[in-house]
Amino acid sequence: MELRHRALEVLRLTDPEEKALAVLDLHAQQAHYSIAADMQLPSVDPASLPGRPERPLLRHHTEVARRSPATPEGRAILIHAIAHIEFNAINLALDAMWRFAGMPPDYYRDWLRVAAEEGKHFLLLRDHLRQHHGQDYGDHPAHQGMWTMCEKTSDDVTARMALVPRTLEARGLDATPQIQNKLRNTHAPDALAAVAILDIILHEEVGHVAIGNHWYRWLCDKQGLDPESLYHELTVRYEAPRLRPPFNTSARKQAGFTETELLWLQQIA
Template sequence: MTDGETLVEAALRVLNTADPVEKAKLGDELANKWLQGLISVPYHPSQADFIVPDRPARLTNVKLVSPSLMPKLGKAGSLQSRQAIVHSLVHTESWAIDLSWDIIARFGKQESMPKEFFDDFVRVAQDEGRHFTLLAARLEELGSFYGALPAHDGLWDSAVATSKDLFARLAVEHCVHEARGLDVLPTTISRFRNGGDDQTAELLEKVVYPEEITHCAAGVKWFKYLCSRSKNTSVGNVMENGDDKESEEVIGKFHEIVRAYFRGPLKPPFNEVARKAAGFGPQWYEPLAVKDFTR
């Protein structure tokens, strides 16, 4: 770390690190420095804006294919299927690291976000780095490695589509994609357990799953914050107190954003318990799952 480095500058260093192992390690170090106060400011208001890369630095060891051309992962009944599922999770976590640092670098100063915003997403970034490291190690224990199988970059495609709008980034990445992870993880955990792989099941159940709920919660929290700031009212408090009118406005904004930036309907079944724990109920997402969904 250079003397006087801001958090945004630190975030850019992570984004410009190509090796995902080094990216996770650097992210963890910088997160600790921020949370311990060793990096003291998120950015200098008078400093010229830095250029945030459209695409973070990445190694070319992972063969990228269209999502439609991805081979089926299977149901964890065979070693090959378990390797494929864990490889897919490792790839997702590698992008999640970049997404977390990108939201800090791209929107923190631009939107004049408060310190708590940076705190929350630094913690998310640190979690994602830990998930990547643990899952990559587990993949090697299963006799494979990151890069052994093809992957797709649909997650970053969504990041590009939402790169100009923090409302959209929070709604699509954290309240749609991350929430989708909450929907499917319990089934994935059960499949590993049924396939005799308790070690992977425990990793997903005890570490990844509960922390992903907090990541989704960060998206919901800061989406509500943006709504409240745009109306100069405390929407977060209002929603907790059950103000139906204000709730409808926030949820209506969420529906508007998702319809504009996310292609197609949301896929049920939904993990209502985990989604509720993250701060949003069925009225947020069930209307987006109807068959006549239109953009």
């Protein structure tokens, strides 16, 4: 059994629970898989990726309901939106595994770890929706912004590392504490239960962004490129979303951002 080929199979799964459980199983059984790092897998119709369920209905991000935590319904919409992000993050990690050949074995193991933890996050949030709100994943519309950047960077692993984990996922480090504060202020039992889940997610997402930072810098070093100046160039070339304050400086430092990079963030804000 080969790890990258299996990652592609799991990426194609359409049932969210099946996908999350499959990636957890793959991570647990990884010792039984070989890694064909130099193997170019067969071409895949981009329209077939990622495997996704019929629901939620995908809309433009401006058409998705606001996620105020002030009411139970608002909290349900908020948790649904975060669950959708985590489901997409499973797909992003699996895509990073199968798509890019020629990386060290640890690269594939790292992204398998990310995929498994994202699967755990998704299952925690889905269970929360069911238990506290009587709802399920798919009950609210969602948007597909994260996968759009995945498609843009499908032919460049350096750009992928720069603009998915270091940009899109790093935004979660900034946003999560603010979401947690809003939930705490409601004093609702379901909100406090959600805060505890977000604690787990935030802690592990620091590690995910750190993995992106590590491999981005590894790729830059291998190509003789300056990671900081290249990052600025890539954000323009691929029209990455603009990052806005407040920034979670502590979490970003833990994830491997340099003082120069953090200063640059403050300057562009």
